[in-house]
Amino acid sequence: MTHGAIKNAFEQGSGVLRLTPTWVPRSFCIPGRRIKLHPDDYYALGGERGGIDERWLSSTTPAANGPLTSRDEGLSHVVFEHGRDRAVFLLRDAVDELKAELIGERLWAEWEAWPIYSKFFDNQMPLPFHIHHSDKHAALTGQRGKPEAYYFPPQLNNHAGDFGATYFGLNPGTTKDDILACLRNFTQGDNRITMHSAAYRLEPGSGWDVPPGLLHAPGSLCTYEPQAASDVFAMYESVIMNRQVVPEDLLWKDTPADRRGDFDHLIDVIDWELNVSPTFARDRFMAPRPVKPVAEMEADGYRALWVCYKSDAFSAQELTVLPGRTVTITDSAAYGLIMMQGHGTMGAWPIETPTSIRFGELTHDEYFVSESAARAGITITNASPTDPIVMLKHFGPGNPDLTI
Numbered sequence: 001m002t003h004g005a006i007k008n009a010f011e012q013g014s015g016v017l018r019l020t021p022t023w024v025p026r027s028f029c030i031p032g033r034r035i036k037l038h039p040d041d042y043y044a045l046g047g048e049r050g051g052i053d054e055r056w057l058s059s060t061t062p063a064a065n066g067p068l069t070s071r072d073e074g075l076s077h078v079v080f081e082h083g084r085d086r087a088v089f090l091l092r093d094a095v096d097e098l099k100a101e102l103i104g105e106r107l108w109a110e111w112e113a114w115p116i117y118s119k120f121f122d123n124q125m126p127l128p129f130h131i132h133h134s135d136k137h138a139a140l141t142g143q144r145g146k147p148e149a150y151y152f153p154p155q156l157n158n159h160a161g162d163f164g165a166t167y168f169g170l171n172p173g174t175t176k177d178d179i180l181a182c183l184r185n186f187t188q189g190d191n192r193i194t195m196h197s198a199a200y201r202l203e204p205g206s207g208w209d210v211p212p213g214l215l216h217a218p219g220s221l222c223t224y225e226p227q228a229a230s231d232v233f234a235m236y237e238s239v240i241m242n243r244q245v246v247p248e249d250l251l252w253k254d255t256p257a258d259r260r261g262d263f264d265h266l267i268d269v270i271d272w273e274l275n276v277s278p279t280f281a282r283d284r285f286m287a288p289r290p291v292k293p294v295a296e297m298e299a300d301g302y303r304a305l306w307v308c309y310k311s312d313a314f315s316a317q318e319l320t321v322l323p324g325r326t327v328t329i330t331d332s333a334a335y336g337l338i339m340m341q342g343h344g345t346m347g348a349w350p351i352e353t354p355t356s357i358r359f360g361e362l363t364h365d366e367y368f369v370s371e372s373a374a375r376a377g378i379t380i381t382n383a384s385p386t387d388p389i390v391m392l393k394h395f396g397p398g399n400p401d402l403t404i
Helices: 002-012 091-098 105-111 135-141 176-184 263-269 280-284 294-299 371-376
Strands: 016-018 022-025 052-057 077-082 085-090 116-121 148-151 165-168 198-201 207-210 302-308 315-321 326-329 335-341 343-346 349-352 366-369 378-382 389-395
Touching (some): 002 016, 077 091, 085 091, 116 389, 165 207, 165 280, 176 263, 207 302, 302 326, 371 378
Antiparallel strands (some): 016 366, 022 052, 077 085, 302 315, 315 389, 335 389, 343 349, 343 378
C-alpha cells in the first residue's frame, strides 16, 4: 500500500510532496508559544514529556528524547489524499523508494538518504549552554556530527522571550582548567559556565553559523534552524537562568559508555580554537544576502535571500513573492519549504500560512520539492493584492546554486 501511495503522491504533486506538521517536545524547555500550535495543545503529549517547543521540517531524522520518545518522533510524514481516501507515510520511506528521483543523483550517490532537516525551536527561556559533536566524536556512538545554523524569522518573533541573546563560544584567555572546574561542579547547583562566554544580541531577520564543537546557549527568539541529519548533543550547563535544573544524564548524552565520568573527554569534544577565536562574531554572523541584484528580482515579482550560507552541510533561502504576482522559480537542488506569510498556489498545490494549528491537524504550509521539479521550475502565484508570500527553503549539502 505504501509503495503505491508514494508513487501516487509524487505524481499528484508533479514532484512536490505535501508534508504534515511534525511536533516535538523537550522536557527541559518551556514553550515560547510562537510556532502557531493551538494554545490548548502545547502539552498535548502530557506534562511528563514536556511542552512542545519544536516543529521539525523535512525530517528523516528521529528525535533523541530519551526512553519516553514516541514512535516516529521527529520524523516528517507525507500525506496523499484522493477523494475520501487518505494515506500517510514517512518522508524517509519516500526517499528510500524514490531515491534519486526525489533528492537527485548527486545527493543519492553520496548519501543514499536526505542528509539534513530543519526545525523551529521556540523557547520562553534560553537553552542550556551545550555542544554538538563533530563527526569524529559522534562516530564513537554510531552517529553523525551536527553542524547547524540559525535564522530568526520576523513573522515568528512578535516577542523575544526571556533572554533575546545567545552565549557563543568562550572568552579569549579561557583555559581548559576553567571549564573542567565548571563541569566537575555540574551536580552542585549552578555551575556558572556562561561566566566564561559572551552573549550576543539576536536580531530578527539575521542569523548565525554554528559548527560542531562550539559551545552555545541559544537565546529565546523563535529560531529557524537548518542542520545536518543528527540529534547528537551534550548539555554543559547545569541550571538555566537560576530557574530550571538540567539533568546530569544530559551532560553525558552521546558519550560512549566507557567514557562516562571522564571530564577530559568532554573537554576533548570542544573545538578549542573555534571557541576562543577573537573574530568569532565576524566569522559566524550571517546577514541576509540577495541571490541576485534586488532590483532585478523585484522587477520579476520576487525577492530571494540567502539566510544560511556559511556551512558546507546545508543552505537556506527566504523567498518572497510580491503581492499579486506570478513567478517561476528554478533551483538546482531538492529542498523542503515552510510557509511564513501569505497564501496562493504553488504548482499543483494550494499554499497558505495558518494562524493556529491543532495538534494532529493537517495543513498546506509545508512541502518537499524534488530536484527534478526544482530544476523544471516551480510556478507560484500570490493570490493577495496586499500580502506578500514568504517561505523558507532548506537545501542539502553542496547546493550548486550557493556561490557566496
